[in-house]
Amino acid sequence: MYKPILYGFTKKDLEYTVELVVNRIRKTELVNQTVIDPKEDRLSQKEAAKLFGKTEQCLIGWRKKNLIPFYKIAGSVFYSKRELLETARNNPDLVKS
Incomplete structure (x- = not known):
């Protein structure tokens, strides 16, 4: 049985690694969420970027490439x-770190 040896890592390295794992688990749980309250369905660009842990510029790029669905209302x-979650389920590589 393989036993990993954890030496040579700083506390900051380990905290960073744990944070990455937690964020990936959170994204997985979020993507697999099925029921969404209609009041929570509409997201601004900032909220959508936060949902996936991406920048707003990343979302703009996805939007321009028609990778994600969006709506324009009065210029917003x-x-x-x-x-978005359905798109992420169908394209998991899109939301990978």
Whole structure:
């Protein structure tokens, strides 16, 4: 049985690694979420970026490449949380770190 040896890592390295793991688990749970309250469905660009742990510029790039669904209302861009999560389920490589 393989026993990993954890030496040569700083506390900061370990904290960073744990944070990465927790964020990946959170994204997985979020993507697999099925029921969304209609009041929580509409997201601003900032909220959508936070949902996936990405920058707003990243979302703009995805939008320009037609990789994610979006809506434009009176010049403002909005996203459907349900549709974004469905897109993420169908394209898991899109939301990988």
